[in-house]
Amino acid sequence: xxxxPVTVTLNGTERAGFAxxxxxxxxxxRRGLGDLSPKYGCGQGTCGACTVTIDGQTHLSCLVxxxxxDGRAVGTAAGLADGARLDPLQDAFMENFAAQCxxxxxxxxxxxxxxxxxxxxxxxxxIVEAISGNLCRCTGYEPIIAAIEAVAEERTRP
Amino acid sequence: MIEVxxxxxxxxxxxxxxxxxxxxxxxxxxxxxxxAGDAPxxxxxxxxxxxxxxxxxxxxxxxxxxxxxxxxxxxRDLDFLHDVARQIGGPQVRNMGTVGGNIFAPxxxxxxxxxxxxxxxxxxxxxxxxARPIEDVLRERDRPSGLIASVEVPRPRPGAFAFRKVSRVRxxxxxxxxxxxxxxxxxxxxxxxxLAWGAMGPRPxxxxxxxxxxxxxxxxxxDIDRAAQIAAKGLEPPTDPLASSWYRTAVAGVHLKRxxxxxxxx
Ligand SMILES: Cc1cc2nc3c(=O)[nH]c(=O)nc-3n(C[C@H](O)[C@H](O)[C@H](O)COP(=O)(O)OP(=O)(O)OC[C@H]3O[C@@H](n4cnc5c(N)ncnc54)[C@H](O)[C@@H]3O)c2cc1C
Numbered sequence: 449x450x451x452x453p454v455t456v457t458l459n460g461t462e463r464a465g466f467a468x469x470x471x472x473x474x475x476x477x478r479r480g481l482g483d484l485s486p487k488y489g490c491g492q493g494t495c496g497a498c499t500v501t502i503d504g505q506t507h508l509s510c511l512v513x514x515x516x517x518d519g520r521a522v523g524t525a526a527g528l529a530d531g532a533r534l535d536p537l538q539d540a541f542m543e544n545f546a547a548q549c550x551x552x553x554x555x556x557x558x559x560x561x562x563x564x565x566x567x568x569x570x571x572x573x574x575i576v577e578a579i580s581g582n583l584c585r586c587t588g589y590e591p592i593i594a595a596i597e598a599v600a601e602e603r604t605r606p
Numbered sequence: 607m608i609e610v611x612x613x614x615x616x617x618x619x620x621x622x623x624x625x626x627x628x629x630x631x632x633x634x635x636x637x638x639x640x641x642a643g644d645a646p647x648x649x650x651x652x653x654x655x656x657x658x659x660x661x662x663x664x665x666x667x668x669x670x671x672x673x674x675x676x677x678x679x680x681x682r683d684l685d686f687l688h689d690v691a692r693q694i695g696g697p698q699v700r701n702m703g704t705v706g707g708n709i710f711a712p713x714x715x716x717x718x719x720x721x722x723x724x725x726x727x728x729x730x731x732x733x734x735x736x737a738r739p740i741e742d743v744l745r746e747r748d749r750p751s752g753l754i755a756s757v758e759v760p761r762p763r764p765g766a767f768a769f770r771k772v773s774r775v776r777x778x779x780x781x782x783x784x785x786x787x788x789x790x791x792x793x794x795x796x797x798x799x800x801l802a803w804g805a806m807g808p809r810p811x812x813x814x815x816x817x818x819x820x821x822x823x824x825x826x827x828x829d830i831d832r833a834a835q836i837a838a839k840g841l842e843p844p845t846d847p848l849a850s851s852w853y854r855t856a857v858a859g860v861h862l863k864r865x866x867x868x869x870x871x872x
Contacts, residue, residue, distance in 0.1 A: 470608030511637040581696020
Protein backbone atom coordinates (compact mmCIF):
# COMPACT_ATOMS: atom_id res chain seq x y z
CA UNK A 449 0.00 0.00 0.00
CA UNK A 450 1.73 3.06 -1.31
CA UNK A 451 2.19 6.36 0.47
CA UNK A 452 0.31 9.19 -1.18
CA PRO A 453 1.80 12.56 -2.10
CA VAL A 454 -0.07 15.37 -0.33
CA THR A 455 0.39 19.08 -0.97
CA VAL A 456 -1.19 21.66 1.29
CA THR A 457 -0.83 25.41 1.64
CA LEU A 458 0.22 25.49 5.29
CA ASN A 459 -0.11 28.95 6.82
CA GLY A 460 0.32 30.50 3.37
CA THR A 461 3.29 28.40 2.22
CA GLU A 462 2.99 25.43 -0.12
CA ARG A 463 4.26 22.29 1.60
CA ALA A 464 4.39 18.73 0.31
CA GLY A 465 4.88 15.36 1.94
CA PHE A 466 3.85 11.73 1.74
CA ALA A 467 0.89 10.49 3.75
CA UNK A 468 0.82 6.95 5.11
CA UNK A 469 -2.32 4.95 4.28
CA UNK A 470 -5.02 5.99 6.76
CA UNK A 471 -2.80 8.66 8.35
CA UNK A 472 -4.75 11.55 9.85
CA UNK A 473 -3.97 15.19 9.13
CA UNK A 474 -2.75 15.87 12.67
CA UNK A 475 -0.07 13.20 12.40
CA UNK A 476 0.83 14.35 8.89
CA UNK A 477 1.27 17.96 10.03
CA ARG A 478 3.37 17.00 13.04
CA ARG A 479 5.51 14.16 11.68
CA GLY A 480 5.37 14.85 7.96
CA LEU A 481 5.63 18.64 7.90
CA GLY A 482 7.13 19.35 11.32
CA ASP A 483 4.40 21.73 12.52
CA LEU A 484 4.10 20.73 16.17
CA SER A 485 1.53 23.38 17.12
CA PRO A 486 -1.60 21.22 16.72
CA LYS A 487 -1.72 18.79 19.66
CA TYR A 488 -2.84 15.20 20.03
CA GLY A 489 -5.29 14.98 22.91
CA CYS A 490 -7.85 12.24 22.45
CA GLY A 491 -7.80 11.05 18.84
CA GLN A 492 -11.62 11.01 18.95
CA GLY A 493 -12.57 14.60 18.17
CA THR A 494 -13.69 15.26 21.73
CA CYS A 495 -10.98 17.61 23.02
CA GLY A 496 -10.26 20.03 20.16
CA ALA A 497 -6.50 20.28 20.90
CA CYS A 498 -5.84 19.34 17.25
CA THR A 499 -8.05 22.10 15.80
CA VAL A 500 -6.82 23.58 12.51
CA THR A 501 -8.57 25.48 9.75
CA ILE A 502 -9.12 23.96 6.34
CA ASP A 503 -10.07 26.58 3.75
CA GLY A 504 -10.88 28.89 6.67
CA GLN A 505 -13.21 26.53 8.56
CA THR A 506 -12.18 24.89 11.83
CA HIS A 507 -11.67 21.14 11.64
CA LEU A 508 -10.50 18.45 14.03
CA SER A 509 -7.29 17.40 12.30
CA CYS A 510 -7.26 14.01 14.08
CA LEU A 511 -10.51 13.14 12.26
CA VAL A 512 -9.40 14.32 8.82
CA UNK A 513 -7.66 11.91 6.48
CA UNK A 514 -4.35 13.54 5.51
CA UNK A 515 -4.90 12.84 1.83
CA UNK A 516 -8.34 14.50 1.99
CA UNK A 517 -6.55 17.79 2.72
CA ASP A 518 -4.57 17.58 -0.51
CA GLY A 519 -4.74 20.87 -2.41
CA ARG A 520 -6.38 22.76 0.44
CA ALA A 521 -5.28 25.64 2.65
CA VAL A 522 -4.48 24.55 6.22
CA GLY A 523 -4.05 27.04 9.06
CA THR A 524 -2.50 26.23 12.45
CA ALA A 525 -1.55 28.21 15.55
CA ALA A 526 2.04 28.31 14.24
CA GLY A 527 0.81 30.65 11.49
CA LEU A 528 -0.68 33.25 13.83
CA ALA A 529 2.47 35.17 14.74
CA ASP A 530 4.35 37.17 12.15
CA GLY A 531 7.94 36.55 13.19
CA ALA A 532 8.32 38.06 16.66
CA ARG A 533 5.05 39.99 16.28
CA LEU A 534 2.34 37.99 18.00
CA ASP A 535 -1.29 37.87 16.96
CA PRO A 536 -3.33 40.17 19.25
CA LEU A 537 -5.05 37.01 20.52
CA GLN A 538 -1.72 35.55 21.65
CA ASP A 539 -0.90 38.77 23.51
CA ALA A 540 -4.36 38.78 25.09
CA PHE A 541 -3.99 35.12 26.16
CA MET A 542 -0.76 36.10 27.98
CA GLU A 543 -2.20 39.24 29.58
CA ASN A 544 -5.29 37.38 30.79
CA PHE A 545 -3.47 34.25 32.02
CA ALA A 546 -5.55 32.24 29.55
CA ALA A 547 -2.96 29.46 29.33
CA GLN A 548 -2.00 27.32 32.29
CA CYS A 549 -0.59 23.98 31.16
CA UNK A 550 -0.94 25.28 27.62
CA UNK A 551 -1.92 22.06 25.91
CA UNK A 552 -5.31 23.30 24.70
CA UNK A 553 -3.99 26.75 23.78
CA UNK A 554 -3.09 26.22 20.09
CA UNK A 555 -6.54 24.74 19.40
CA UNK A 556 -8.24 27.51 21.40
CA UNK A 557 -6.31 30.14 19.44
CA UNK A 558 -7.30 28.63 16.08
CA UNK A 559 -10.99 28.48 17.09
CA UNK A 560 -10.88 32.03 18.47
CA UNK A 561 -9.09 33.43 15.42
CA UNK A 562 -11.65 31.74 13.10
CA UNK A 563 -14.45 33.34 15.12
CA UNK A 564 -12.95 36.85 15.04
CA UNK A 565 -12.20 36.58 11.33
CA UNK A 566 -15.86 36.07 10.48
CA UNK A 567 -17.35 37.99 13.39
CA UNK A 568 -15.02 40.75 14.71
CA UNK A 569 -17.45 41.78 17.48
CA UNK A 570 -18.79 38.56 18.98
CA UNK A 571 -21.01 38.54 22.04
CA UNK A 572 -19.90 36.56 25.09
CA UNK A 573 -22.39 33.83 24.12
CA UNK A 574 -20.90 33.65 20.63
CA ILE A 575 -17.41 33.32 22.13
CA VAL A 576 -18.54 30.51 24.44
CA GLU A 577 -20.17 28.75 21.49
CA ALA A 578 -17.07 29.17 19.29
CA ILE A 579 -14.78 27.46 21.82
CA SER A 580 -17.33 24.83 22.88
CA GLY A 581 -15.47 22.18 20.87
CA ASN A 582 -12.20 22.90 22.72
CA LEU A 583 -11.72 21.44 26.18
CA CYS A 584 -9.57 23.15 28.83
CA ARG A 585 -9.04 21.34 32.12
CA CYS A 586 -6.97 24.07 33.85
CA THR A 587 -8.47 27.50 33.56
CA GLY A 588 -12.21 27.01 33.95
CA TYR A 589 -12.53 28.91 30.66
CA GLU A 590 -13.14 32.36 32.18
CA PRO A 591 -9.63 33.73 31.44
CA ILE A 592 -9.87 32.38 27.88
CA ILE A 593 -13.23 34.04 27.30
CA ALA A 594 -11.86 37.27 28.82
CA ALA A 595 -8.85 37.17 26.47
CA ILE A 596 -11.01 36.77 23.39
CA GLU A 597 -13.38 39.48 24.61
CA ALA A 598 -10.40 41.81 25.12
CA VAL A 599 -9.36 41.46 21.47
CA ALA A 600 -12.95 41.88 20.28
CA GLU A 601 -13.31 45.06 22.32
CA GLU A 602 -9.99 46.39 21.10
CA ARG A 603 -11.30 46.12 17.56
CA THR A 604 -14.40 48.15 18.26
CA ARG A 605 -12.30 51.12 19.45
CA PRO A 606 -11.51 53.72 16.83
CA MET B 607 -2.98 -1.42 7.09
CA ILE B 608 -5.69 0.66 5.52
CA GLU B 609 -6.22 1.28 1.86
CA VAL B 610 -8.01 4.48 0.83
CA UNK B 611 -9.69 4.75 -2.56
CA UNK B 612 -10.95 8.12 -3.79
CA UNK B 613 -13.39 8.41 -6.71
CA UNK B 614 -14.55 11.47 -8.65
CA UNK B 615 -18.22 10.39 -8.56
CA UNK B 616 -20.48 8.79 -5.99
CA UNK B 617 -21.62 6.19 -8.55
CA UNK B 618 -18.05 4.94 -8.95
CA UNK B 619 -17.54 4.93 -5.18
CA UNK B 620 -20.75 2.90 -4.77
CA UNK B 621 -19.56 0.33 -7.31
CA UNK B 622 -16.24 0.02 -5.48
CA UNK B 623 -17.92 -0.86 -2.17
CA UNK B 624 -18.04 -4.50 -1.17
CA UNK B 625 -16.98 -6.84 1.56
CA UNK B 626 -14.41 -5.31 3.88
CA UNK B 627 -15.00 -1.77 2.61
CA UNK B 628 -16.43 1.22 4.48
CA UNK B 629 -17.53 4.55 3.10
CA UNK B 630 -15.92 7.67 4.56
CA UNK B 631 -18.12 10.77 4.71
CA UNK B 632 -17.12 13.67 6.95
CA UNK B 633 -15.18 11.15 9.02
CA UNK B 634 -16.24 12.30 12.51
CA UNK B 635 -17.37 8.77 13.35
CA UNK B 636 -15.33 6.64 10.96
CA UNK B 637 -11.95 8.31 11.58
CA UNK B 638 -12.24 7.45 15.27
CA UNK B 639 -12.19 3.80 14.24
CA UNK B 640 -9.28 4.47 11.87
CA UNK B 641 -7.29 6.10 14.69
CA ALA B 642 -8.11 3.24 17.04
CA GLY B 643 -6.94 0.74 14.45
CA ASP B 644 -10.29 -1.02 14.11
CA ALA B 645 -11.60 0.34 10.83
CA PRO B 646 -12.26 -1.93 7.85
CA UNK B 647 -9.28 -2.56 5.58
CA UNK B 648 -10.65 -0.47 2.70
CA UNK B 649 -11.98 3.07 2.97
CA UNK B 650 -13.92 4.42 -0.01
CA UNK B 651 -14.50 8.14 -0.49
CA UNK B 652 -15.57 10.53 -3.22
CA UNK B 653 -14.94 14.15 -4.17
CA UNK B 654 -18.26 14.30 -6.08
CA UNK B 655 -19.44 17.95 -5.92
CA UNK B 656 -23.09 16.85 -6.31
CA UNK B 657 -22.90 15.37 -2.82
CA UNK B 658 -22.57 18.77 -1.13
CA UNK B 659 -25.46 20.48 -2.93
CA UNK B 660 -28.69 21.77 -1.43
CA UNK B 661 -31.62 22.19 -3.82
CA UNK B 662 -35.11 23.57 -3.29
CA UNK B 663 -38.01 22.41 -5.49
CA UNK B 664 -41.28 23.81 -4.29
CA UNK B 665 -41.72 22.55 -0.75
CA UNK B 666 -39.16 19.76 -1.07
CA UNK B 667 -35.59 20.45 -0.01
CA UNK B 668 -32.99 18.03 -1.29
CA UNK B 669 -29.83 17.71 0.79
CA UNK B 670 -26.82 15.95 -0.73
CA UNK B 671 -25.53 13.23 1.62
CA UNK B 672 -22.26 15.17 1.99
CA UNK B 673 -23.92 18.41 3.13
CA UNK B 674 -22.46 19.43 6.50
CA UNK B 675 -24.31 20.75 9.54
CA UNK B 676 -22.53 24.10 8.99
CA UNK B 677 -23.90 24.26 5.43
CA UNK B 678 -27.41 23.69 6.75
CA UNK B 679 -26.97 26.54 9.23
CA UNK B 680 -25.86 28.84 6.40
CA UNK B 681 -28.91 28.10 4.20
CA ARG B 682 -31.95 30.29 4.76
CA ASP B 683 -34.29 27.85 2.99
CA LEU B 684 -33.50 25.32 5.73
CA ASP B 685 -34.47 27.56 8.66
CA PHE B 686 -36.67 24.82 10.15
CA LEU B 687 -33.56 22.62 10.51
CA HIS B 688 -31.33 25.28 12.09
CA ASP B 689 -32.35 24.47 15.65
CA VAL B 690 -31.41 20.84 14.99
CA ALA B 691 -28.08 21.40 13.20
CA ARG B 692 -26.97 23.95 15.83
CA GLN B 693 -27.17 21.30 18.55
CA ILE B 694 -24.91 18.75 16.87
CA GLY B 695 -21.42 18.64 18.39
CA GLY B 696 -19.21 21.72 18.56
CA PRO B 697 -18.28 24.07 15.71
CA GLN B 698 -15.57 21.78 14.30
CA VAL B 699 -17.92 18.78 14.24
CA ARG B 700 -20.56 20.88 12.47
CA ASN B 701 -17.99 21.91 9.84
CA MET B 702 -17.21 18.24 9.19
CA GLY B 703 -20.19 16.00 10.04
CA THR B 704 -22.60 15.25 7.21
CA VAL B 705 -26.28 14.46 6.74
CA GLY B 706 -25.47 11.00 5.33
CA GLY B 707 -23.16 10.13 8.20
CA ASN B 708 -25.74 11.17 10.79
CA ILE B 709 -28.15 8.52 9.49
CA PHE B 710 -25.57 5.84 10.39
CA ALA B 711 -24.10 7.48 13.51
CA PRO B 712 -24.32 5.01 16.41
CA UNK B 713 -26.09 5.65 19.72
CA UNK B 714 -26.25 8.23 21.30
CA UNK B 715 -25.66 10.13 18.06
CA UNK B 716 -28.04 10.63 15.15
CA UNK B 717 -29.90 13.75 16.30
CA UNK B 718 -30.27 15.05 12.76
CA UNK B 719 -31.69 11.71 11.61
CA UNK B 720 -34.29 12.01 14.40
CA UNK B 721 -35.49 15.27 12.88
CA UNK B 722 -35.48 13.75 9.38
CA UNK B 723 -37.56 10.84 10.66
CA UNK B 724 -40.21 13.14 12.15
CA UNK B 725 -40.27 15.21 8.97
CA UNK B 726 -40.96 12.13 6.84
CA UNK B 727 -37.79 12.50 4.76
CA UNK B 728 -37.07 10.16 1.85
CA UNK B 729 -33.63 8.84 1.00
CA UNK B 730 -32.25 8.54 -2.53
CA UNK B 731 -29.50 5.99 -3.09
CA UNK B 732 -26.48 6.22 -5.37
CA UNK B 733 -27.84 3.53 -7.70
CA UNK B 734 -30.60 5.89 -8.83
CA UNK B 735 -33.46 3.69 -7.57
CA UNK B 736 -36.54 5.59 -6.36
CA ALA B 737 -36.29 7.33 -3.00
CA ARG B 738 -37.33 5.31 0.07
CA PRO B 739 -38.78 6.41 3.42
CA ILE B 740 -36.01 7.11 5.93
CA GLU B 741 -37.50 4.57 8.37
CA ASP B 742 -36.64 1.78 5.92
CA VAL B 743 -33.05 2.98 5.58
CA LEU B 744 -32.70 3.33 9.37
CA ARG B 745 -34.17 -0.13 9.98
CA GLU B 746 -31.61 -1.70 7.64
CA ARG B 747 -28.71 0.51 8.61
CA ASP B 748 -26.63 -2.29 10.13
CA ARG B 749 -26.54 -3.98 6.69
CA PRO B 750 -26.75 -1.00 4.32
CA SER B 751 -27.69 -1.74 0.74
CA GLY B 752 -25.61 0.94 -0.95
CA LEU B 753 -24.56 4.54 -0.53
CA ILE B 754 -26.90 7.44 0.12
CA ALA B 755 -26.89 10.14 -2.53
CA SER B 756 -29.34 12.62 -1.03
CA VAL B 757 -32.23 13.14 1.36
CA GLU B 758 -35.52 14.75 0.31
CA VAL B 759 -37.09 16.73 3.12
CA PRO B 760 -40.63 18.09 2.87
CA ARG B 761 -40.88 21.56 4.40
CA PRO B 762 -43.12 21.31 7.48
CA ARG B 763 -46.17 23.54 7.82
CA PRO B 764 -45.46 26.72 9.79
CA GLY B 765 -45.34 25.93 13.51
CA ALA B 766 -45.85 22.18 13.01
CA PHE B 767 -42.28 21.06 13.66
CA ALA B 768 -40.15 21.26 16.80
CA PHE B 769 -36.99 19.56 18.10
CA ARG B 770 -35.55 19.15 21.56
CA LYS B 771 -32.21 17.70 22.57
CA VAL B 772 -31.53 16.80 26.18
CA SER B 773 -27.89 16.63 27.29
CA ARG B 774 -25.91 17.07 30.48
CA VAL B 775 -23.14 19.27 29.09
CA ARG B 776 -24.16 22.37 27.19
CA UNK B 777 -23.76 23.49 24.52
CA UNK B 778 -22.20 20.37 23.05
CA UNK B 779 -22.92 17.25 25.04
CA UNK B 780 -24.20 14.04 23.48
CA UNK B 781 -27.88 13.23 23.80
CA UNK B 782 -29.54 11.67 26.79
CA UNK B 783 -32.39 11.80 24.34
CA UNK B 784 -33.61 13.88 21.46
CA UNK B 785 -37.22 14.31 20.38
CA UNK B 786 -38.65 15.67 17.14
CA UNK B 787 -42.35 16.30 16.58
CA UNK B 788 -44.13 17.11 13.34
CA UNK B 789 -47.79 17.80 14.06
CA UNK B 790 -49.50 19.29 11.00
CA UNK B 791 -53.08 20.39 11.58
CA UNK B 792 -56.29 20.50 9.63
CA UNK B 793 -59.10 22.56 11.12
CA UNK B 794 -57.16 22.82 14.39
CA UNK B 795 -56.74 19.04 14.74
CA UNK B 796 -53.54 17.07 14.22
CA UNK B 797 -53.62 15.08 10.99
CA UNK B 798 -50.63 12.82 10.28
CA UNK B 799 -48.70 13.09 13.57
CA UNK B 800 -45.05 12.04 13.41
CA LEU B 801 -42.93 11.84 16.51
CA ALA B 802 -39.34 10.56 16.63
CA TRP B 803 -36.99 9.66 19.48
CA GLY B 804 -33.19 9.62 19.47
CA ALA B 805 -30.95 7.75 21.94
CA MET B 806 -34.04 5.87 23.17
CA GLY B 807 -33.33 2.64 21.29
CA PRO B 808 -30.81 1.09 18.93
CA ARG B 809 -31.53 3.77 16.30
CA PRO B 810 -33.83 6.78 15.80
CA UNK B 811 -37.37 5.43 16.30
CA UNK B 812 -40.95 6.60 15.72
CA UNK B 813 -42.99 7.07 18.89
CA UNK B 814 -46.10 5.21 17.76
CA UNK B 815 -47.83 5.38 21.16
CA UNK B 816 -47.48 9.17 21.37
CA UNK B 817 -48.56 9.59 17.76
CA UNK B 818 -51.77 7.62 18.48
CA UNK B 819 -52.58 9.83 21.47
CA UNK B 820 -52.06 13.08 19.56
CA UNK B 821 -53.69 12.10 16.24
CA UNK B 822 -56.96 13.95 15.68
CA UNK B 823 -56.53 16.04 18.84
CA UNK B 824 -56.15 19.77 19.35
CA UNK B 825 -53.15 19.08 21.68
CA UNK B 826 -54.48 20.88 24.72
CA UNK B 827 -53.14 20.43 28.27
CA UNK B 828 -55.04 17.16 28.72
CA ASP B 829 -53.68 15.71 25.47
CA ILE B 830 -50.15 16.72 26.43
CA ASP B 831 -50.48 15.05 29.84
CA ARG B 832 -51.86 11.88 28.29
CA ALA B 833 -48.97 11.81 25.78
CA ALA B 834 -46.41 12.41 28.54
CA GLN B 835 -47.79 9.53 30.62
CA ILE B 836 -47.20 6.96 27.87
CA ALA B 837 -44.15 8.69 26.33
CA ALA B 838 -41.67 5.81 26.51
CA LYS B 839 -44.23 3.04 25.84
CA GLY B 840 -42.80 0.45 23.47
CA LEU B 841 -39.26 1.85 23.75
CA GLU B 842 -36.34 0.04 25.35
CA PRO B 843 -33.72 2.74 25.84
CA PRO B 844 -30.11 1.61 26.32
CA THR B 845 -27.94 2.20 29.37
CA ASP B 846 -24.70 4.07 28.68
CA PRO B 847 -22.31 6.34 30.64
CA LEU B 848 -24.69 9.30 30.11
CA ALA B 849 -27.84 7.74 31.53
CA SER B 850 -29.39 4.43 32.49
CA SER B 851 -32.29 2.86 30.65
CA TRP B 852 -34.42 3.44 33.77
CA TYR B 853 -33.54 7.15 33.84
CA ARG B 854 -34.25 7.66 30.15
CA THR B 855 -37.63 5.96 30.55
CA ALA B 856 -38.42 7.98 33.67
CA VAL B 857 -37.71 11.42 32.19
CA ALA B 858 -39.00 10.85 28.64
CA GLY B 859 -42.46 12.18 29.55
CA VAL B 860 -41.07 15.32 31.18
CA HIS B 861 -39.12 16.26 28.06
CA LEU B 862 -41.93 15.32 25.69
CA LYS B 863 -44.23 17.57 27.69
CA ARG B 864 -41.80 20.48 27.49
CA UNK B 865 -41.46 19.99 23.75
CA UNK B 866 -45.22 19.90 23.17
CA UNK B 867 -45.76 22.90 25.46
CA UNK B 868 -43.17 24.86 23.48
CA UNK B 869 -45.32 24.30 20.37
CA UNK B 870 -48.52 25.66 21.95
CA UNK B 871 -49.95 28.81 20.43
CA UNK B 872 -47.58 28.75 17.48
C1 LIG C 1 -16.98 15.44 19.52
C2 LIG C 1 -18.14 14.89 18.75
C3 LIG C 1 -19.43 15.29 19.07
C4 LIG C 1 -20.53 14.80 18.36
N1 LIG C 1 -21.78 15.24 18.71
C5 LIG C 1 -22.85 14.79 18.02
C6 LIG C 1 -24.17 15.23 18.36
O1 LIG C 1 -24.37 16.06 19.25
N2 LIG C 1 -25.22 14.72 17.66
C7 LIG C 1 -25.04 13.80 16.66
O2 LIG C 1 -26.04 13.38 16.06
N3 LIG C 1 -23.82 13.37 16.32
C8 LIG C 1 -22.72 13.83 16.97
N4 LIG C 1 -21.47 13.37 16.64
C9 LIG C 1 -21.34 12.28 15.65
C10 LIG C 1 -21.11 12.75 14.22
O3 LIG C 1 -20.25 13.87 14.19
C11 LIG C 1 -22.38 13.10 13.45
O4 LIG C 1 -23.34 12.10 13.63
C12 LIG C 1 -22.11 13.30 11.95
O5 LIG C 1 -23.29 13.76 11.31
C13 LIG C 1 -21.60 12.04 11.26
O6 LIG C 1 -21.33 12.36 9.91
P1 LIG C 1 -19.91 12.07 9.19
O7 LIG C 1 -20.05 12.51 7.78
O8 LIG C 1 -18.80 12.66 9.94
O9 LIG C 1 -19.84 10.48 9.31
P2 LIG C 1 -18.69 9.46 8.90
O10 LIG C 1 -17.80 9.23 10.06
O11 LIG C 1 -18.05 9.85 7.62
O12 LIG C 1 -19.58 8.17 8.65
C14 LIG C 1 -20.37 7.60 9.67
C15 LIG C 1 -21.03 6.32 9.12
O13 LIG C 1 -21.95 6.66 8.08
C16 LIG C 1 -21.63 5.99 6.88
N5 LIG C 1 -21.92 6.94 5.79
C17 LIG C 1 -21.56 8.25 5.73
N6 LIG C 1 -22.04 8.81 4.61
C18 LIG C 1 -22.72 7.84 3.94
C19 LIG C 1 -23.43 7.78 2.70
N7 LIG C 1 -23.54 8.86 1.91
N8 LIG C 1 -23.99 6.60 2.34
C20 LIG C 1 -23.89 5.51 3.12
N9 LIG C 1 -23.23 5.50 4.29
C21 LIG C 1 -22.65 6.65 4.70
C22 LIG C 1 -20.16 5.66 7.01
O14 LIG C 1 -19.82 4.55 6.22
C23 LIG C 1 -20.03 5.39 8.49
O15 LIG C 1 -20.43 4.08 8.77
C24 LIG C 1 -20.34 13.86 17.31
C25 LIG C 1 -19.04 13.46 16.98
C26 LIG C 1 -17.95 13.96 17.67
C27 LIG C 1 -16.57 13.54 17.28
